[in-house]
Amino acid sequence: MNTEEFGFETQAIRTQLERSQYLEHSVPLYLSSSFVFEDAEDMRASFTEEKERNIYSRFSNPNTTEFVEKICKMEGAESGYAFATGMAAVYSTFAALLNAGDHIVSASSVFGSTHALFMTYFPKWNIETSYFEINKPETIESFIKPNTKILYAESPTNPGVDVIDLQLLGDIAKKTHLILIIDNCFATPYIQQPIKFGAHLVVHSATKLIDGQGRVLGGVTVGSEDLIRQIYLFSRNTGPALSPFNAWVLSKSLETLAVRVEKHCENALKVAEFLEAHPNVNSIKYPFLKSHPQYEIAKKQMKLGGNIIAFEIKGELKREENS
Numbered sequence: 098m099n100t101e102e103f104g105f106e107t108q109a110i111r112t113q114l115e116r117s118q119y120l121e122h123s124v125p126l127y128l129s130s131s132f133v134f135e136d137a138e139d140m141r142a143s144f145t146e147e148k149e150r151n152i153y154s155r156f157s158n159p160n161t162t163e164f165v166e167k168i169c170k171m172e173g174a175e176s177g178y179a180f181a182t183g184m185a186a187v188y189s190t191f192a193a194l195l196n197a198g199d200h201i202v203s204a205s206s207v208f209g210s211t212h213a214l215f216m217t218y219f220p221k222w223n224i225e226t227s228y229f230e231i232n233k234p235e236t237i238e239s240f241i242k243p244n245t246k247i248l249y250a251e252s253p254t255n256p257g258v259d260v261i262d263l264q265l266l267g268d269i270a271k272k273t274h275l276i277l278i279i280d281n282c283f284a285t286p287y288i289q290q291p292i293k294f295g296a297h298l299v300v301h302s303a304t305k306l307i308d309g310q311g312r313v314l315g316g317v318t319v320g321s322e323d324l325i326r327q328i329y330l331f332s333r334n335t336g337p338a339l340s341p342f343n344a345w346v347l348s349k350s351l352e353t354l355a356v357r358v359e360k361h362c363e364n365a366l367k368v369a370e371f372l373e374a375h376p377n378v379n380s381i382k383y384p385f386l387k388s389h390p391q392y393e394i395a396k397k398q399m400k401l402g403g404n405i406i407a408f409e410i411k412g413e414l415k416r417e418e419n420s
Contacts, residue, residue: 105287108170109351113163126345127159156333160344167351169319171286172299177319178329179339183282183302184210186316186337190300191219191247193331194276194324200245201226202237204261206254208280231259232390234266241273248273251280252291253395258283258382258407260391263398267295276324282306287358289399297321306404308350309357313343361404369406381408 103111113124132151134140142148151157165177180186191201191214203215205228215226227240231254248270252261263279270277278298279291285306291299301307303315316339318328332338339347362385369383381388384395385402395402 105171106355109167109354112167112170124160124163124345124348127341129158129341130154154341155336155338156329158338158341158344160341160348161339164339164344164348164351165317165319167348168286168301168317171290171351172281172319173290173292174299174319175322176325177317178325178332179303179344180316180318180332180337181339181343182314182337183300183304183316186300186302186318187211187280188214189332189335189337190278190298190318190328192335193328195219195222195224195246197223198244199224199247200242201247201249202240202245202275203228203248204231204250204254204259205229206231206257206259207249207251208255211251211280231261234262237266237269238273241275245273245275247278248275249278249280251283252289252398253283253384253403253405255280255283256405256407258384258389258403258405260384260389260395260399262391262394263289263291263294263296270295270297283403283405284399285354285358287355288362288401288403292320294398298324303347306358306361307354308347309354310350313346315339315343315347358401358404362401365404365406366402369402372406372408377411379409379411381406383407 131153134143143150143152151159161179165179169177180189201215201224203226219226229237229240248266250261250266252263253259266277276298277296278300279296281289281291281299282302282305298318298320300318301316303317308315365383366385369381369386372378373381373386373388383389383402383406384399386392389395
């Protein structure tokens with residue numbers, strides 16, 4: 098079904114696999130490790146990629162395909178690949194694109210495990226990372242070297258909910274010929290689409306808002322077809338793929354993403370406003386509070402403020418434990 102002209106919510110429901118001969122109403126779970134071939138010629142054409150078909154669920158499966166297609170439609174991406182976890186998506190994306198001697202420029206506010214990749218593991222392979230302060234984006238270009246290959250940021254960040262100007266990053270990446278990768282996990286494609294601002298790749302931990310119910314782990318990277326091809330080839334041979342069951346659950350979850358995110362954001366804003374006025378709260382950050390340092394940027398590039406609030410309680414640890 099051609100869903101190109103459908104709205105966000107309709108795409109989430111109507112982007113589906115073609116029905117089988119059984120004419121099922123709901124897409125079934127394809128719980129199979131591998132797939133059969135009509136004959137030897139069919140197998141040859143499949144393994145040489147003359148035919149686009151499923152071979153082995155380590156790197157392709159109908160349920161995974163449907164999930165990725167939905168995310169691509171939502172993010173405005175050409176192609177994508179799904180992973181077992183969000184960190185598998187982050188790691189595999191970098192590992193597929195980087196070589197020894199390459200350099201990353203990243204916002205300093207990143208998820209802890211991503212920081213561990215940058216500071217502990219990538220240096221083992223002679224890949225270095227330089228951090229810029231997210232509140233000082235004007236310094237970004239000063240960190241770029243001749244061997245810099247990737248510009249990376251989360252927005253909003255995990256867990257501090259800082260926001261960075263995606264259009265500025267897109268302009269810098271275009272000017273300096275860098276690959277711009279944005280972690281869009283805290284926003285989801287319902288709230289913002291980084292590709293519109295110049296991102297080449299967008300990564301998600303699908304474990305969070307995409308699933309939204311604490312059931313399964315998952316990750317996904319979407320973006321330009323040529324870059325996803327490199328990520329696919331790396332992942333095909335290293336095996337971090339999303340399982341068919343988790344892909345099936347996540348694809349179903351996307352059908353309700355819009356209504357869930359709307360309610361999350363409505364509630365989060367009310368809680369943030371309450372906390373901002375509370376006498377025992379020392380500081381608070383929420384993208385759609387006017388007190389947020391990047392409020393104007395958030396309003397420009399985000400549809401809603403997200404579901405995460407960062408705040409600090411006044412007093413010692415004992416008081417915080419009893420609050």
